[in-house]
Amino acid sequence: EDQVTQSPEALRLQEGESSSLNCSYTVSGLRGLFWYRQDPGKGPEFLFTLYSAGEEKEKERLKATLTKKESFLHITAPKPEDSATYLCAAHAGNMLTFGGGTRLMVKP
Amino acid sequence: KAGVTQTPRYLIKTRGQQVTLSCSPISGHRSVSWYQQTPGQGLQFLFEYFSETQRNKGNFPGRFSGRQFSNSRSEMNVSTLELGDSALYLCASSQDTYEQYFGPGTRLTVT
Numbered sequence: 001e002d003q004v005t006q007s008p009e010a011l012r013l014q015e016g017e018s019s020s021l022n023c024s025y026t027v028s029g030l031r032g033l034f035w036y037r038q039d040p041g042k043g044p045e046f047l048f049t050l051y052s053a054g055e056e057k058e059k060e061r062l063k064a065t066l067t068k069k070e071s072f073l074h075i076t077a078p079k080p081e082d083s084a085t086y087l088c089a090a091h092a093g094n095m096l097t098f099g100g101g102t103r104l105m106v107k108p
Numbered sequence: 109k110a111g112v113t114q115t116p117r118y119l120i121k122t123r124g125q126q127v128t129l130s131c132s133p134i135s136g137h138r139s140v141s142w143y144q145q146t147p148g149q150g151l152q153f154l155f156e157y158f159s160e161t162q163r164n165k166g167n168f169p170g171r172f173s174g175r176q177f178s179n180s181r182s183e184m185n186v187s188t189l190e191l192g193d194s195a196l197y198l199c200a201s202s203q204d205t206y207e208q209y210f211g212p213g214t215r216l217t218v219t
Contacts, residue, residue, distance in 0.1 A: 031206070034208070036210075043211050091206045093164075095141075095153055096153065096206060099150075101150060
């Protein structure tokens with residue numbers, strides 16, 4: 001059975017304090033790894049797709065990387081507006097399997 | 109391009125009733141997926157429709173059903189509502205890449 005696990009479940013950072021979120025996956029035949037951001041009461045917002053080990057993608061203060069077993073979302077010098085839940089999802093077969101998410105809180 | 113729209117945004121129903129939720133995908137997207145999101149279970153896949161055919165289905169009881177129309181709009185139906193069906197129901201659309209774009213969701217409360 002495909003599994004996606006995110007850690008930590010919650011993370012509190014001071015503004016400017018860089019950190020990384022982890023997404024570990026066990027799927028048969030990974031076809032893509034997706035990262036989303038979700039604000040309270042809203043639908044997830046697409047951030048990145050990674051297709052192969054070694055691939056990296058960046059957007060503002062966020063950088064996503066992928067290995068054969070896990071993906072990391074690195075947040076550099078975060079700001080309070082980066083506070084949200086970050087979800088990763090693995091695409092295998094004909095569906096996406098989502099992790100439980102990491103709730104990020106950035107304090108000024 | 110307009111994003112994914114879902115109606116209604118909020119719904120309150122009583123146990124035993126049925127409900128229909130609607131989703132309009134991004135123009136040109138032929139795949140529509142539905143998810144249930146709860147604090148305890150996270151995002152769980154319900155089903156996916158592509159060109160009016162159900163392409164994949166998650167592990168939900170038969171009370172949950174869906175369909176897709178020729179214009180790619182989709183509906184999902186839940187019959188005989190239970191308290192545990194209270195959740196945020198999310199619809200996502202994509203071209204055939206699984207890079208999914210989500211709507212704002214429908215918040216269903218069952219009393």
